Amino acid sequence: MQAAVISAEWAPRPDYPLSEEERRTRTARVGSSVWKHPQVAVQELPDPVCGPEDAVVRVAAAGLCGSDLHFFETDADGYMHYPGLARFPSVPGHEVAGEVAAVGERVKHLRRGDLVCLDDMVCCGACEACRRGFPNQCENLEDVGFTMNGGCAELLRVPARNLWSINSLRARYGGKEQVLEAGAVIEPFTVAYNALFECAGRIKPGAFAAVYGAGAIGLAAVQLLRASGAAQIAVFEHHAQRRELALRFGAHHAFPANGEGANGAQPARAVLRELTGGAGADVQVEAAGAFRHTMPEMEAAAAMGGQIIIIGRDRNPAAVQLEHLQVKKANIIAAMGNTGHGTYPNVIRMIAAGLLDPTPMITHRFALRDFAGALAQAQTRQGGKVLVKIG
Numbered sequence: 482m483q484a485a486v487i488s489a490e491w492a493p494r495p496d497y498p499l500s501e502e503e504r505r506t507r508t509a510r511v512g513s514s515v516w517k518h519p520q521v522a523v524q525e526l527p528d529p530v531c532g533p534e535d536a537v538v539r540v541a542a543a544g545l546c547g548s549d550l551h552f553f554e555t556d557a558d559g560y561m562h563y564p565g566l567a568r569f570p571s572v573p574g575h576e577v578a579g580e581v582a583a584v585g586e587r588v589k590h591l592r593r594g595d596l597v598c599l600d601d602m603v604c605c606g607a608c609e610a611c612r613r614g615f616p617n618q619c620e621n622l623e624d625v626g627f628t629m630n631g632g633c634a635e636l637l638r639v640p641a642r643n644l645w646s647i648n649s650l651r652a653r654y655g656g657k658e659q660v661l662e663a664g665a666v667i668e669p670f671t672v673a674y675n676a677l678f679e680c681a682g683r684i685k686p687g688a689f690a691a692v693y694g695a696g697a698i699g700l701a702a703v704q705l706l707r708a709s710g711a712a713q714i715a716v717f718e719h720h721a722q723r724r725e726l727a728l729r730f731g732a733h734h735a736f737p738a739n740g741e742g743a744n745g746a747q748p749a750r751a752v753l754r755e756l757t758g759g760a761g762a763d764v765q766v767e768a769a770g771a772f773r774h775t776m777p778e779m780e781a782a783a784a785m786g787g788q789i790i791i792i793g794r795d796r797n798p799a800a801v802q803l804e805h806l807q808v809k810k811a812n813i814i815a816a817m818g819n820t821g822h823g824t825y826p827n828v829i830r831m832i833a834a835g836l837l838d839p840t841p842m843i844t845h846r847f848a849l850r851d852f853a854g855a856l857a858q859a860q861t862r863q864g865g866k867v868l869v870k871i872g
């Protein structure tokens with residue numbers, strides 16, 4: 482099969498405490514401290530073999546996201562930016578949809594020909610976190626497209642339990658190709674859903690919401706908030722094209738992100754105070770990964786009982802004036818992951834019912850053989866989702 486393959490050089494930083502486990506498995510827990518000089522090439526790999534509990538998917542489309550770009554972007558010493566679990570050579574692609582080509586003998590919930598999307602988090606089911614019902618905190622996580630070969634390939638083998646049928650979307654979208662394109666952008670919705678309704682919860686119809694960052698996760702959060710009855714949604718985003726998309730996705734207002742009020746623009750806290758008549762925002766979603774800029778705004782703009790939901794990733798610390806939150810009985814909620822708790826089937830049902838539509842998020846399409854072109858487009862970080870179309 483044809484696949485986009487990332488290779489990199491194993492070169493643990495001298496000050497990085499490499500564990501025996503990392504050395505043995507060649508899987509870095511902190512990719513950016515171990516892997517250098519990443520490269521990608523589309524090449525021929527052997528077809529995957531389906532194990533008894535696996536399924537093999539003929540991939541139709543794979544979305545690129547910020548984490549994929551972090552594999553290729555490097556610091557001054559040549560180390561990749563990606564800070565999570567990583568092993569190379571490997572095939573990227575964790576936002577994937579396709580058609581089931583083969584199922585293992587013990588698989589009961591799928592058949593050949595089913596249209597499916599991928600839940601990329603392969604949890605062990607056996608660690609303390611998994612057994613306590615926290616699969617997103619699995620201590621032995623394998624992640625498709627990160628530690629296992631992903632979907633930027635003609636064929637993808639994964640545990641069948643990580644595939645969800647999207648046959649129900651046929652009635653909504655008609656054509657198979659449209660169903661599979663929608664399927665390839667379900668993953669960002671599951672990330673936002675997990676944050677809003679599993680980690681946070683108590684989001685009420687009529688809420689005033691603010692979303693910082695209108696990348697895929699921010700856009701997904703906007704639609705989910707809209708579907709859950711938010712009365713007003715304000716988005717703060719740097720790029721004009723993404724602000725346009727946010728409005729298309731149901732935001733009522735879209736403002737330039739400015740943090741400290743640069744360029745004469747008002748800081749978010751002032752905008753939100755004005756829009757809410759001083760009451761503040763009930764729900765604020767950090768999907769920008771820029772905590773130093775967003776935290777002071779969110780804290781100042783929180784309504785009484787407000788929730789500040791952190792989805793973006795940022796290794797830099799941010800100062801928090803906790804007393805502001807105490808006075809307002811406001812909460813900061815930290816969210817990560819997208820698996821378990823019925824998240825995938827619920828998102829798929831919402832799409833089937835017309836409550837969500839991920840397809841306007843897709844702004845660019847590239848063939849697998851032009852993976853480099855897809856990457857270059859995604860690196861501009863200006864449009865919506867870039868899809869790699871396969872087959």
Ligand SMILES: [Zn+2]
Binds near residue numbers: 575576
């Ligand atoms: Zn992603």
Ligand SMILES: [Zn+2]
Binds near residue numbers: 604605608618
């Ligand atoms: Zn586990």
